[in-house]
Amino acid sequence: MAKVAVTGNSAVANALRQVNPDVCAAYPITPATDLMQQFSSYVSDGKVDTELVLVESEHSAMSACIGAAAGGGRVSTATSSQGLALMWEMLHIASGMSLPIIMPVVNRALSAPLNIHGDHSDAMYSRDTGWIQLWSENAQEAYDNTIMAYRIAEHKDIRLPIMVNMDGFIISHSIETMEYLEDDKVKNFVGKFERVNPLLDLENPKSFGPLILTDYYHEYKRLQHEIMGRVKGVVNSVTDEYAKLSGRQYGLFDSYRLEDAEVGIVVLGSAAGTTKDVIDEYRDKGIKAGLLRPRLFRPFPFGEVADALKHLKAVAVLDRADSFGSYGPVFMEISSALYQAGGQPKMINKIYGLGGRDYMPSQAAEVIEELNDIAQGGAIKLVKDYLGVRG
Amino acid sequence: MKIKTESTPLKLKELAKKENPFESGHRMCSGCGAPIVVKMVLMASEYPVVASNATGCLEVSSCISEYTAWKIPWIHTAFENAAATLSGVEAMYKAWKKQGLIDEKVKFVAFGGDGGTYDIGFQSLSGAMERGHDMVYVCYDNGAYMNTGIQRSSATPRGANTTTSPAGSVVPGKQQGRKDLTRIMAAHNIPYVAQASPSNWRDLMTKARKAIAIDGPAFLNVLSPCNRGWRSQTNDAIALCKLAVETCYWPLYEIENGELTVNTTPKEKKPLDEFLKPQGRFRHLFAPENESVLKQLQEDVDREWNRLIKESSGESK
Numbered sequence: 184m185a186k187v188a189v190t191g192n193s194a195v196a197n198a199l200r201q202v203n204p205d206v207c208a209a210y211p212i213t214p215a216t217d218l219m220q221q222f223s224s225y226v227s228d229g230k231v232d233t234e235l236v237l238v239e240s241e242h243s244a245m246s247a248c249i250g251a252a253a254g255g256g257r258v259s260t261a262t263s264s265q266g267l268a269l270m271w272e273m274l275h276i277a278s279g280m281s282l283p284i285i286m287p288v289v290n291r292a293l294s295a296p297l298n299i300h301g302d303h304s305d306a307m308y309s310r311d312t313g314w315i316q317l318w319s320e321n322a323q324e325a326y327d328n329t330i331m332a333y334r335i336a337e338h339k340d341i342r343l344p345i346m347v348n349m350d351g352f353i354i355s356h357s358i359e360t361m362e363y364l365e366d367d368k369v370k371n372f373v374g375k376f377e378r379v380n381p382l383l384d385l386e387n388p389k390s391f392g393p394l395i396l397t398d399y400y401h402e403y404k405r406l407q408h409e410i411m412g413r414v415k416g417v418v419n420s421v422t423d424e425y426a427k428l429s430g431r432q433y434g435l436f437d438s439y440r441l442e443d444a445e446v447g448i449v450v451l452g453s454a455a456g457t458t459k460d461v462i463d464e465y466r467d468k469g470i471k472a473g474l475l476r477p478r479l480f481r482p483f484p485f486g487e488v489a490d491a492l493k494h495l496k497a498v499a500v501l502d503r504a505d506s507f508g509s510y511g512p513v514f515m516e517i518s519s520a521l522y523q524a525g526g527q528p529k530m531i532n533k534i535y536g537l538g539g540r541d542y543m544p545s546q547a548a549e550v551i552e553e554l555n556d557i558a559q560g561g562a563i564k565l566v567k568d569y570l571g572v573r574g
Numbered sequence: 575m576k577i578k579t580e581s582t583p584l585k586l587k588e589l590a591k592k593e594n595p596f597e598s599g600h601r602m603c604s605g606c607g608a609p610i611v612v613k614m615v616l617m618a619s620e621y622p623v624v625a626s627n628a629t630g631c632l633e634v635s636s637c638i639s640e641y642t643a644w645k646i647p648w649i650h651t652a653f654e655n656a657a658a659t660l661s662g663v664e665a666m667y668k669a670w671k672k673q674g675l676i677d678e679k680v681k682f683v684a685f686g687g688d689g690g691t692y693d694i695g696f697q698s699l700s701g702a703m704e705r706g707h708d709m710v711y712v713c714y715d716n717g718a719y720m721n722t723g724i725q726r727s728s729a730t731p732r733g734a735n736t737t738t739s740p741a742g743s744v745v746p747g748k749q750q751g752r753k754d755l756t757r758i759m760a761a762h763n764i765p766y767v768a769q770a771s772p773s774n775w776r777d778l779m780t781k782a783r784k785a786i787a788i789d790g791p792a793f794l795n796v797l798s799p800c801n802r803g804w805r806s807q808t809n810d811a812i813a814l815c816k817l818a819v820e821t822c823y824w825p826l827y828e829i830e831n832g833e834l835t836v837n838t839t840p841k842e843k844k845p846l847d848e849f850l851k852p853q854g855r856f857r858h859l860f861a862p863e864n865e866s867v868l869k870q871l872q873e874d875v876d877r878e879w880n881r882l883i884k885e886s887s888g889e890s891k
Contacts, residue, residue, distance in 0.1 A: 273652065
């Protein structure tokens with residue numbers, strides 16, 4: 184395994200090269216542009232056999248991906264922000280038609296006001312589209328998740344599309360030292376694409392995308408829920424198999440110094456790294472802090488997450504997206520998980536880092552101090568608040 | 575099971591023996607033009623066809639789970655993206671070819687109404703044509719959003735009464751003329767663009783056959799009466815199409831590699847009124863106060879017809 188120093192976009196583009204999808208349809212958008220740009224050069228240099236469809240919008244990108252996936256084969260695209268928002272209609276159709284499309288999403292803020300920097304609004308507002316969502320802490324995990332995504336999405340018990348999320352700029356554009364697997368190892372791991380009812384099977388003509396009204400629509404949607412229920416098990420088995428190949432073991436979530444913790448922070452993506460450092464500092468000061476970083480966000484592993492958190496006295500959920508007039512999206516999941524588990528922790532929600540605002544160690548420290556105070560019996564001042572807002 | 579595809583001579587006697595890839599029993603309204611258009615286009619093909627369909631009347635009436643009228647591979651995903659969806663299917667076909675998964679020459683045909691083609695699907699259509707996919711896009715143009723209940727589209731003729739451009743006491747129907755989509759598609763400099771009408775079935779099928787056979791993008795704009803929206807009779811679709819051609823409201827022409835040919839010149843160009851009168855959507859135009867709209871409509875038709883004749887380099891029949 185070769186050590187390389189690359190950006191997240193390069194790492195994921197390389198994963199796509201190693202997988203060599205049959206069709207990619209894409210439209211450029213910052214900060215994902217670079218990813219498909221690099222992939223385009225693989226096409227031009229004959230390093231992949233992929234049919235590249237350079238469409239005129241993200242709506243058409245996802246439409247073409249759906250057409251290609253229905254046709255029968257391995258299909259990928261990548262996008263961000265407004266691009267994902269423009270795809271929104273088609274995201275439901277990709278999952279509703281049970282098409283395993285792999286889409287790296289380089290997470291970015293949504294307009295207005297226009298902002299090209301990283302936050303999680305794009306993927307969070309797409310969380311109910313029936314797609315599986317994997318989240319990554321760094322370029323290594325974005326690369327690993329992308330490769331694993333093919334196995335998960337294409338699993339015969341699932342056949343669903345996957346978004347592989349990574350923080351815009353912080354992961355996509357920062358150079359990081361990481362490891363690539365050898366090409367043949369990736370090829371063997373993802374295996375041959377298994378075609379299920381391909382549209383291009385002329386001998387057995389099929390109609391895709393029927394109208395289903397009040398008679399069976401309800402059952403159809405119930406079935407999607409049922410299929411989502413199978414995802415967790417497949418993610419676990421694929422993740423374990425990948426660990427044997429790569430030496431890198433992931434889980435449904437990443438748990439850091441949580442077992443004996445009294446207070447905990449839940450946060451997605453790259454902010455986890457910063458938070459872990461600050462947790463270490465507080466551990467040295469005798470404050471028992473820990474962290475949980477969800478990796479599989481859809482379907483959300485409620486039971487496992489609750490088990491990992493329910494012994495804590497206080498939990499802060501950090502959201503890099505907002506739901507105006509409500510709590511942050513991750514906070515809502517964690518609250519639901521803990522309530523159903525009869526959990527005890529007191530909970531606060533911090534919105535941080537919108538539109539690429541830096542998440543600083545001082546902010547993590549501020550949260551741990553507040554959690555510590557709550558754990559000692561202090562009152563919760565505000566359930567939902569914003570970190571690092573300028574005066 | 576796969577239906578047989580063969581190059582049948584475009585003669586009724588021969589065509590009658592051919593299997594129709596668009597099965598009867600679908601739920602289109604009686605007298606609708608769209609299924610006639612679909613049947614003619616698909617039966618003209620000399621190759622196996624994979625079709626895509628924009629959301630619309632044709633789609634909701636032809637594939638209601640567990641039934642389908644399509645005996646060929648068919649896909650519907652949404653309203654505005656029949657062309658983009660089919661781009662993806664065609665790209666996957668190329669991948670299959672490259673990998674030796676399929677030998678046969680397969681052709682790709684998208685169907686959309688004027689709503690899904692002129693308006694909401696215009697960008698997707700333009701993109702697919704510009705990219706040069708091997709695909710024929712067939713617009714069945716009935717001149718309004720009929721599926722949602724007869725709302726105006728950019729293909730609705732001037733003065734027409736629709737549910738969103740109702741003929742009222744102040745505003746006499748649609749205020750704008752039609753978008754000339756056939757010309758716009760020709761401006762994409764694609765190998766083949768044509769306008770056809772089911773009344774001239776051999777012309778339509780010849781054009782469809784040619785469009786499908788071409789390696790690359792082609793666009794067919796086909797007139798498709800809707801008796802619900804046109805406020806006409808269920809048995810007059812073909813008669814109205816004939817009048818549309820004879821009045822030059824719907825000129826039959828093709829643009830092949832940039833060369834424009836008018837395919838049918840009426841022996842006697844009928845006044846536009848003859849096409850408008852049988853249709854309830856134009857009834858209000860015959861009131862004295864709306865005379866100017868009728869005049870404008872006739873002028874629009876004359877201008878375009880004269881332009882076509884001037885530009886036509888081929889032999890007209």
